[in-house]
């Protein structure tokens with residue numbers, strides 16, 4: 134692994150328009166469970182029954198009770214780990230330009246990254262179905278289920294449920310960055326949910342080097358990833374960033 138990290142760091146140190154695509158795996162070491170695989174949330178609850186927009190509109194109280202309330206407790210406690218801070222350092226070094234994240238936890242921004250595309254929204258805000266007002270999740274009264282806005286309307290998380298489209302701005306910006314990047318870091322995603330999973334393919338088709346960090350192989354590993362680093366983001370990122378620094382210092 135060390136020589137692969139060295140080799141990967143050499144390529145990353147030369148990058149000027151690197152982009153990262155991140156998924157739930159990068160936040161696992163922050164105490165947030167993934168969705169799929171061992172200990173995944175969707176092993177416990179059916180996403181089509183509790184994370185689909187039709188399910189929410191049919192029965193918001195149940196979706197709040199089964200999914201959203203627990204998500205709030207877990208996200209409230211979560212803090213960035215070395216996977217997140219490593220990416221913030223690469224941005225600081227002028228190597229990484231942007232992060233496209235599927236996560237709604239806000240941990241990249243908390244780690245100091247400036248340019249984050251929240252592809253699936255952000256859980257820090259709720260929106261009223263009636264008046265469309267946005268309210269900070271921290272200020273929502275969970276004593277009433279489903280929680281309501283001052284106007285009486287039902288509140289929903291400012292996140293993308295299954296069955297909903299990715300907002301146009303986030304989608305087009307992510308596609309443009311993927312097509313223009315020279316290196317894409319794909320960290321902690323099972324690469325099974327579209328359209329996010331197509332970003333590494335767009336990057337590859339436009340000549341980028343694909344670096345994948347994941348303890349498990351994904352559909353990208355065999356044919357799209359040029360440098361699969363099999364392991365946890367929290368342990369691999371600090372070693373990778375330290376090696377990039379050495380390469381930059383040797384220049």
Ligand code: APR
Nearest residue numbers: 156157158161167168169235321322323326347349365366
């Ligand atoms: N470091 C890096 N990767 C990890 C780690 C870790 N410490 N732990 C687990 N992983 C990997 C798993 O092997 C898996 O491939 O992270 C991946 C998590 O996959 P998913 O749970 O499917 O998460 P993600 O790809 O982000 O899901 C995409 O699906 O459920 C929807 O909207 C939700 O944004 C989510 C989307």
